Amino acid sequence: MSHPQLNERSLQLLKALIERYISDGQPVGSRVLAKDSDLKLSPATIRNVMADLEDMGLIHSPHTSAGRIPTVSGYRLFVDSLLTVKPLELQEIARLQGGLARIEDRGQTLEAASRLLSELSQMAGVVTLPKREMLYLRHIEFLPLSHSRVLVIFVTNEQEVHNKIILTSRLFSPAELQQAANYLNSVYSGRSLAAVRDAVLKELQDDREQMNQLMLDAIRMAQLAFEPEEKKEDFVLSGETNLMGFSELSDRDRLRSLFEAFSQKQGVIHLLDQCMKADGVQIFIGEESGYEAFDHCSLVTSSYSVSDEVVGVLGVIGPTRMAYEKIIPYVDITAKLLSAALNPKSASPS
Amino acid sequence: MSHPQLNERSLQLLKALIERYISDGQPVGSRVLAKDSDLKLSPATIRNVMADLEDMGLIHSPHTSAGRIPTVSGYRLFVDSLLTVKPLELQEIARLQGGLARIEDRGQTLEAASRLLSELSQMAGVVTLPKREMLYLRHIEFLPLSHSRVLVIFVTNEQEVHNKIILTSRLFSPAELQQAANYLNSVYSGRSLAAVRDAVLKELQDDREQMNQLMLDAIRMAQLAFEPEEKKEDFVLSGETNLMGFSELSDRDRLRSLFEAFSQKQGVIHLLDQCMKADGVQIFIGEESGYEAFDHCSLVTSSYSVSDEVVGVLGVIGPTRMAYEKIIPYVDITAKLLSAALNPKSASPS
DNA sequence: AGTTGGCACTCACATTCCGAGAGTGCTAAT
DNA sequence: ATTAGCACTCTCGGAATGTGAGTGCCAACT
Numbered sequence: 043m044s045h046p047q048l049n050e051r052s053l054q055l056l057k058a059l060i061e062r063y064i065s066d067g068q069p070v071g072s073r074v075l076a077k078d079s080d081l082k083l084s085p086a087t088i089r090n091v092m093a094d095l096e097d098m099g100l101i102h103s104p105h106t107s108a109g110r111i112p113t114v115s116g117y118r119l120f121v122d123s124l125l126t127v128k129p130l131e132l133q134e135i136a137r138l139q140g141g142l143a144r145i146e147d148r149g150q151t152l153e154a155a156s157r158l159l160s161e162l163s164q165m166a167g168v169v170t171l172p173k174r175e176m177l178y179l180r181h182i183e184f185l186p187l188s189h190s191r192v193l194v195i196f197v198t199n200e201q202e203v204h205n206k207i208i209l210t211s212r213l214f215s216p217a218e219l220q221q222a223a224n225y226l227n228s229v230y231s232g233r234s235l236a237a238v239r240d241a242v243l244k245e246l247q248d249d250r251e252q253m254n255q256l257m258l259d260a261i262r263m264a265q266l267a268f269e270p271e272e273k274k275e276d277f278v279l280s281g282e283t284n285l286m287g288f289s290e291l292s293d294r295d296r297l298r299s300l301f302e303a304f305s306q307k308q309g310v311i312h313l314l315d316q317c318m319k320a321d322g323v324q325i326f327i328g329e330e331s332g333y334e335a336f337d338h339c340s341l342v343t344s345s346y347s348v349s350d351e352v353v354g355v356l357g358v359i360g361p362t363r364m365a366y367e368k369i370i371p372y373v374d375i376t377a378k379l380l381s382a383a384l385n386p387k388s389a390s391p392s
Numbered sequence: 393m394s395h396p397q398l399n400e401r402s403l404q405l406l407k408a409l410i411e412r413y414i415s416d417g418q419p420v421g422s423r424v425l426a427k428d429s430d431l432k433l434s435p436a437t438i439r440n441v442m443a444d445l446e447d448m449g450l451i452h453s454p455h456t457s458a459g460r461i462p463t464v465s466g467y468r469l470f471v472d473s474l475l476t477v478k479p480l481e482l483q484e485i486a487r488l489q490g491g492l493a494r495i496e497d498r499g500q501t502l503e504a505a506s507r508l509l510s511e512l513s514q515m516a517g518v519v520t521l522p523k524r525e526m527l528y529l530r531h532i533e534f535l536p537l538s539h540s541r542v543l544v545i546f547v548t549n550e551q552e553v554h555n556k557i558i559l560t561s562r563l564f565s566p567a568e569l570q571q572a573a574n575y576l577n578s579v580y581s582g583r584s585l586a587a588v589r590d591a592v593l594k595e596l597q598d599d600r601e602q603m604n605q606l607m608l609d610a611i612r613m614a615q616l617a618f619e620p621e622e623k624k625e626d627f628v629l630s631g632e633t634n635l636m637g638f639s640e641l642s643d644r645d646r647l648r649s650l651f652e653a654f655s656q657k658q659g660v661i662h663l664l665d666q667c668m669k670a671d672g673v674q675i676f677i678g679e680e681s682g683y684e685a686f687d688h689c690s691l692v693t694s695s696y697s698v699s700d701e702v703v704g705v706l707g708v709i710g711p712t713r714m715a716y717e718k719i720i721p722y723v724d725i726t727a728k729l730l731s732a733a734l735n736p737k738s739a740s741p742s
Numbered sequence: 743a744g745t746t747g748g749c750a751c752t753c754a755c756a757t758t759c760c761g762a763g764a765g766t767g768c769t770a771a772t
Numbered sequence: 773a774t775t776a777g778c779a780c781t782c783t784c785g786g787a788a789t790g791t792g793a794g795t796g797c798c799a800a801c802t
Contacts, residue, residue: 071794084746089795090535107753108792148558181535184708185547195545197535205553207497283655298636305633341494421765434775439766457765457782 048098052091053080056100057124060091060112064363069109110171114328117340117362119145122317127367129335130375138162138375142383146203152278155356155380160281162372164361169380170277170314172353174234175270177202182226184263192219194267198235199348199384204274214259222260230264234351239268275311279304288361303335314355317343320354323370328362338362342369344377348384356380394717398448401692402441405429406450407474410462414713417639419459421486425583464678467712470684471675477717488725492733498551502628505706505730507591510631515710519730520627520664522703524588525586525620527552532576534569534613542569542638544617548585549698558616564609572610580614606665625661629723640688653685664705667693671702673720678712688712692719694727700742706730 058079062070070078072085074093079088092110095101102118103109112120142154151168159167177198185193186291190213197204212223230238242264253261266337282304291300303309313331317324326341336359343357356377358369394722408429412420420428422435422442442460445451450466453459462470489647492504502519509517535543540563545555564572592614595603603611631646632654635641641650653659663681667674686709693707706727708719709716 069794073794085745085794086746086748086796090745091794103795105753106751107792111796123609183533183545185531185533187551191554193547193551195533197543200535201543202555203543203553203555207551280655283648283652286644289711292644294636294642298633301636302633419765423765435765436767436775436777437773440774443767453766455782457763457764576791 051081052095053124053127054081055088055091056095056112056116057120059101059110060116060120063111063363067330067363069111070106071109074109079221114330114362117327118330121366121370123275123328125367125370127370130371135375135379139238139379139382142376148199148384151380153280154375155383156280158358159358159372159376160284162371162376163358163360163364164281165284165358165364165369166282167280167356167358168277168310168314169273169356170311170354172202172275172348172384173318174204175235175352175357176348176351177228178234179238180233180350181231182223182264182267184214185220185221186214186216187202188389189213192263196267206267206271208263210263210266218256218259221256222263225257226264235268238264239270243266262285276307277311277385279315283304285360288363290361290363299335300339303333309333311337313341314357317341317355317357318345321345323374325366325370340364340366342373344364345375346377346381346384348381400405401431402445403474404431405438405441406445406462406466407470408460409451409460410466410470410474414715415459419454419461421459424459459527464581464712467677468680471677471716471720475720477716477720480582480721485729487727488686489729489732492726492729498549498734501730501733503630505726505733506628506630509706509708509722509726510634512726513632513708513710513714513719514631515708515714515719517630517706517708518627518660518664519706520661520704521625522698522734523668524548524554524624525701526584526698526701528582528584528699529580530582530589532573532617534573536564536566536569539563542613544613544619556617558622560613560615560616568609571606572613575607575610586616588614589620592618594670614689626657626666627661634708638713640711640713646688649685650689653683659683659685663691664693664707667691667705667707668695668702671695673724675716675720690714690716692716692723694723696727696731698731704706 055075059070059075060080062074072088073090075092076083076085092101096103096110098115100116100119101112104111129288138158141158141312142151145167152171156167156169159169160315161167180197180199181192182196185195187193187207190210192207192208192210192214194208195203197203230241245261282301283301283350286297292336293295313326313333313336323342323344325343326336328340329337330338331341338361339359340362341357341359342364343355345352345355347353356373358364360369405425409425412424412428422438425442426433426435441450443463445466446453446460449463450469451460451462454461457728464622488508491508492501502521506517511517527590529545530549532544532546535545537543537557540560542558542560542564543555544558545553547553571613580591583591592611595611596615632651635650636647641647663676663683663686671694673692673694675693676710678690679687681689681691688711689709690712691707692714693705695702695705697703706723708723710712710719
């Protein structure tokens with residue numbers, strides 16, 4: 043067979059080439075690769091193999107007389123089958139844990155996680171806010187504003203406060219609002235917001251007969267309060283400026299469209315949402331993400347959870363040429379630490 | 393006198409030169425200036441004047457055979473004494489007003505103002521969050537969390553909800569917390585947070601005798617809730633990416649340090665705080681701001697107010713070479729519109 | 743058949759070298 | 773005081789050139 047094929051040796055060379063390129067940033071030529079890899083082969087042989095790899099679309103050369111650099115498929119094969127990740131040392135983990143645990147405010151915890159990611163990776167770190175739906179309701183409160191506007195305040199998961207202004211059909215007295223809140227608290231407290239919403243809808247459809255006016259009002263307000271809001275989704279980004287240092291992104295237009303994507307938020311959120319389904323570490327390389335602004339970036343993500351429910355995603359954004367073997371464990375451990383920090387503390391015997 | 397002096401003519405030429413440079417971005421030579429200005433002077437004469445202006449440090453040439461560009465002092469003189477701002481057309485104002493008025497959520501209003509600034513100017517817009525101190529308290533509420541942690545929720549100015557977790561000295565029952573909140577609401581509602589804090593401190597010092605335990609507890613909690621937090625200050629930034637288009641900022645390191653300043657926030661906040669004292673439009677040109685990252689930027693700001701109290705600052709950030717005569721009225725009007733949008737609506741006869 | 747040395751060839755990149763153009767400062771004339 | 777004239781300086785763009793890295797292919801070797 044003169045057809046290109048992926049034998050053990052070519053894979054080994056591909057691996058060596060990509061590792062070299064990741065650490066150097068320079069196209070890798072046959073000569074350096076010959077010295078770099080353990081294989082005892084001459085540059086000429088390596089050239090043959092490299093030609094095969096190029097035919098298979100795993101590497102390419104930017105111009106005739108330069109070495110080769112990995113393509114997206116090359117990176118993909120690399121991270122899927124060739125990569126050897128180094129697990130972190132326990133000592134290191136303990137150190138990181140210290141930075142995340144025991145922060146009172148939730149927003150600050152997320153920010154700390156994001157900053158942690160960016161500092162570890164020297165690239166950009168991102169953490170989505172927890173999906174509202176997945177949080178469980180702890181307490182709800184209504185506060186009358188002017189006219190028939192009512193401020194709804196609800197607390198979830200011990201710490202987080204959300205608020206929203208709703209327009210009610212008629213004017214309610216403070217006492218009425220208080221009663222409505224009491225009712226809702228007694229019935230729905232402890233359930234997830236998604237569950238509450240479903241239950242509320244069902245109540246409204248099913249049996250209006252046996253409900254008194256108070257309950258009906260309360261339910262109606264709850265419906266308004268918990269109707270889904272697309273706009274509210276958000277993420278915390280840190281270390282964006284680190285990305286300006288990388289030559290592959292320092293092109294004016296690329297950098298600009300990347301930062302524009304960051305401030306539009308919407309596209310990034312959509313991309314991150316996709317990562318919530320899969321568990322474990324997930325990777326998008328270059329164009330794989332489908333967002334033009336991310337064409338020259340890779341995204342390494344992992345989801346995090348509260349009470350065993352996946353509620354959000356965090357990750358690292360950097361140039362496709364990144365040290366995946368380090369970034370992957372970083373993202374992995376940060377996701378676990380963040381989950382631990384957000385979870386209701388286990389009962390601690392004093 | 394052969395000494396350089398600032399007569400009417402040289403000022404007129406300086407003005408023409410700066411206007412030309414702002415619109416073109418190219419160093420301005422004697423020839424173009426001769427044609428540009430209304431003065432009937434030969435290039436040679438202009439050259440003499442320009443040499444004088446250079447001696448006075450108002451302009452300088454980047455190299456021997458280029459035209460002149462304004463220095464910081466040149467710009468300063470320009471904006472202080474030479475600038476002719478065009479007031480906006482009423483029609484234009486009405487259009488802008490539409491975008492800002494009638495947004496329910498306060499956070500969104502600030503964001504809208506920031507975006508408005510960046511869109512009008514095609515540069516970056518910034519709006520500080522209102523100073524907490526200046527807001528008046530509308531309602532306060534305590535919610536027990538685990539152990540002796542208490543979630544304090546307080547509403548200010550009709551719409552804004554703040555919250556904070558405090559650690560109390562002992563465990564309080566929900567009923568006790570309710571009573572404390574009732575007490576505080578009855579006594580302090582309607583006053584500014586700063587006033588509340590002062591009053592609370594005074595209460596604690598003055599006459600412990602005639603207070604019952606309940607009031608004392610309430611006061612203590614209020615003290616914890618309202619103690620000043622430096623960290624909470626923040627601003628809303630939009631259109632940062634517009635800045636990447638300007639050649640004078642496209643230098644990698646400059647751009648990076650600028651964006652780093654944006655994400656550090658602290659320095660920017662400090663700078664903006666200084667603008668709160670002066671009223672009317674205020675301008676920092678280049679190094680005047682004292683922050684290295686802003687060396688090549690100008691900042692045009694104005695303060696905005698709620699209930700006739702200055703509570704925050706907004707402005708535009710761009711390269712020193714900006715169309716001040718347009719930006720100044722933009723910033724001015726946006727500040728006024730934002731103040732109007734935030735103020736308690738005047739009673740509207742339906 | 744796979745591997746290797748040799749060799750001609752191709753490019754990107756840095757360096758150098760003009761030439762053109764813009765703009766200045768100075769001086770002498772008005 | 774203003775201006776025309778002139779020599780001079782300096783940047784910028786393009787062309788020419790050399791260098792070095794790296795390739796592809798072929799023929800020879802194992």
